[in-house]
Amino acid sequence: xxxxxxxxxxxxxxxxxxxxxxxxxxxxxxxxxxxxxxxxxxxxxxxxxxxxxxxxxxxxxxxxxxxxxxxxxxxxxxxxxxxxxxxxxxxxxxxxxxxxxxxxxxxxxxxxxxxxxxxxxxxxxxxxxxxxxxxxxxxxxxxxxxxxxxxxxxxxxxxxxxxxxxxxxxxxxxxxxxxxxxxxxxxxxxxxxxxxxxxxxxxxxxxxxxxxxxxxxxxxxxxxxx
Amino acid sequence: xxxxxxxxxxxxxxxxxxxxxxxxxxxxxxxxxxxxxxxxxxxxxxxxxxxxxxxxxxxxxxxxxxxxxxxxxxxxxxxxxxxxxxxxxxxxxxxxxxxxxxxxxxxxxxxxxxxxxxxxxxxxxxxxxxxxxxxxxxxxxxxxxxxxxxxxxxxxxxxxxxxxxxxxxxxxxxxxxxxxxxxxxxxxxxxxxxxxxxxxxxxxxxxxxxxxxxxxxxxxxxxxxx
Numbered sequence: 001x002x003x004x005x006x007x008x009x010x011x012x013x014x015x016x017x018x019x020x021x022x023x024x025x026x027x028x029x030x031x032x033x034x035x036x037x038x039x040x041x042x043x044x045x046x047x048x049x050x051x052x053x054x055x056x057x058x059x060x061x062x063x064x065x066x067x068x069x070x071x072x073x074x075x076x077x078x079x080x081x082x083x084x085x086x087x088x089x090x091x092x093x094x095x096x097x098x099x100x101x102x103x104x105x106x107x108x109x110x111x112x113x114x115x116x117x118x119x120x121x122x123x124x125x126x127x128x129x130x131x132x133x134x135x136x137x138x139x140x141x142x143x144x145x146x147x148x149x150x151x152x153x154x155x156x157x158x159x160x161x162x163x164x165x166x167x168x169x170x171x172x173x174x175x176x177x178x179x180x181x182x183x184x185x186x187x188x189x190x191x192x193x194x195x196x197x198x199x200x201x202x203x204x205x206x207x208x209x210x211x212x213x214x215x216x217x218x219x220x221x222x223x224x225x226x
Numbered sequence: 227x228x229x230x231x232x233x234x235x236x237x238x239x240x241x242x243x244x245x246x247x248x249x250x251x252x253x254x255x256x257x258x259x260x261x262x263x264x265x266x267x268x269x270x271x272x273x274x275x276x277x278x279x280x281x282x283x284x285x286x287x288x289x290x291x292x293x294x295x296x297x298x299x300x301x302x303x304x305x306x307x308x309x310x311x312x313x314x315x316x317x318x319x320x321x322x323x324x325x326x327x328x329x330x331x332x333x334x335x336x337x338x339x340x341x342x343x344x345x346x347x348x349x350x351x352x353x354x355x356x357x358x359x360x361x362x363x364x365x366x367x368x369x370x371x372x373x374x375x376x377x378x379x380x381x382x383x384x385x386x387x388x389x390x391x392x393x394x395x396x397x398x399x400x401x402x403x404x405x406x407x408x409x410x411x412x413x414x415x416x417x418x419x420x421x422x423x424x425x426x427x428x429x430x431x432x433x434x435x436x437x438x439x440x441x442x443x444x445x446x447x448x449x450x451x452x
Contacts, residue, residue, distance in 0.1 A: 056376060057337075068323055075329035082322050096308045097294055103301035110336075111283075118340075150282060 003084065004034040010051050010062040012041055014182065014211035016113075016175035017073035018061045023171045024080045026205035028089045038212070074106075077171060091168040098163065105154070105161045105169035112176040115147040116226075121183060124222050141225050148190050148226065151177075155192040159199060166203070174200045182214055184221025229310065230260040236277050236288040238267055240408065240437040242339075242401035243299035244287045249397045250306045252431035254315050264438070300332075303397060317394040324389065331380070331387045331395035338402040341373040342452075347409060350448050367451050374416050374452065377403075381418040385425060392429070400426045408440055410447025 004025070011018035025031040039045035039060055047058040054069045055062040063069070063076045070079045081091055093099045119140045123132070151173075154161065161169040177197050181187065187194035200206060230251070237244035251257040265271035265286055273284040280295045281288040289295070289302045296305045307317055319325045345366045349358070377399075380387065387395040403423050407413065413420040426432060 056379070068326065070326045070330055072330050072333035074333040075326060078329045079322065079326035082325065096305065099308065100294065100296045100301060100305035103304045104296055104298050107298035107300040114344075118344075153282070 004030040006066045007034050008064045009034060009036040010039055010046070010054075010060050011036060012039055012046070012060045013213045014179070015060060016179050019175035019178075019209060019211070020073045020171055021061050021063060021076040021080060022209040023175070023205055024077050024091065024168075026208050027091060027166075027171075028080065028084050030080075030084065031205075031209060074172075077168065081168065091166070091171060093163070093167070101162045102167045102169045106172040108150075109169075109173040109176055111147055111150075112173075112180070116144045116180065116223075117176070120144060121222065144226055145189065148187070148193060152190040152193050155196045157192070159196070166200075170200060174206070180223055180226060182211075183219065184224040185226035186224065187226070230256040232292045233260050234290045235260060235262040236265055236272070236280075236286050237262060238265055238272070238286045239439045240405070241286060242405050245401035245404075245435060245437070246299045246397055247287050247289060247302040247306060248435040249401070249431055250303045250317065250394075252434050253317060253392075253397075254306065254310050256306075256310065257431075257435060300398075303394065307394065317392070317397060319389070319393070328388045328393045328395045332398040334376075335395075335399040335402055337373055337376075338399075338406070342370045342406065342449075343402070346370060347448065370452055371415065374413070374419060378416040378419050381422045383418070385422070392426075396426060400432070406449055406452060408437075409445065410450040411452035412450065413452070 007030075009021065009025075011022065022031055025034060037050075039048075039051070045051075046060050051060070051062050052058050054064060055071045057071070059071070061073055061076060062071055065079075065083075070076050085091070092102055120137070123137070123140070160166055161173055174197075177193065178201070181197060187197060233256075235247065235251075237248065248257055251260060263276075265274075265277070271277075272286050277286070277288050278284050280290060281297045283297070285297070287299055287302060288297055291305075291309075296302050311317070318328055346363070349363070349366070386392055387399055400423075403419065404427070407423060413423060
């Protein structure tokens, strides 16, 4: 499919919101050869003119398909799914009841961000150790474990979040889990989630879109308690 | 349409995530007569057995359509739209390119939550005045105004967020704006946003689903600076 030659994706390495549309593109065999720019957050390249022209917020992912601009990772994923699916690469079930269950898990995934990434990861990245309140941090880790517990129960006895195949629910959820593991989460208390992580990590489309800088070495294991 | 007699919605008054599916139901003339339960957050009724059986997180909205459970406000809205639309009440354009622009604004709306509600409203609700750092709070209000500025620019010269009619983008966005106004935001620096708020507020479906306790009196205007 050559449709991807008219596309352009600005993305950041290791950003779960960027990884989601990249996974959708890979699942549709449209990622390879797609014009794109890996931006550096350190150099604030997301605030450069080419991105700002398409996305006033200066965020990635920013996406164009010809002259059509679509921003917001969820919106890009929905657009790609609705425009470029066929029966062999569909990530949303055709049946409306089954699809509702995929939507449920897609949007429930945001709880990883609001219950773990924002309150713990961003806090640790943005504060000095001496400025942190350990009791408060412990409480946040307890809540983070509750969050992972919901997913452990959902995944127990299953290979995928919904049904018996990879869906948009996995596209939305997996990058958040991989991000936690990258930051040291062992998932030792969550065996079904760990098994899920190991399975999906081997998926060729996941490997083809793996964050490049994650291959270069590890980082501080700030989530080792998870 | 009698399909709503098999439905059940648990909801909380004034919760933007609850208001969204209620608006979709009202737009489809399915809200009136729909079996539902208005729960009290103060009494923690969202943690009662009937909700927990359908939604382990104990959150509202929790929704059932016959034996089908759908949770997460975004997922409920998508399900209702896909299952119960006709040409006169469609909230997502049929054209895939036009629909992508509605998706963009639907999901961009979440920035109101992450840039205003969580950092300012929840902070003020959950801390004593003497425990707040005024300089930090001022900085958060500056960022909140930046957030509203994005929407002001999007809405300038327009009656609706996308195209020339009410869409799912407005369903997702308006309840967040109304929530800010309820908490004292005057929008004086954002005339297009204020005009939008005034227009949508008059919509019959908005009036029919207006948070009941908002009719009983005002609350502390903690967002008067906005």
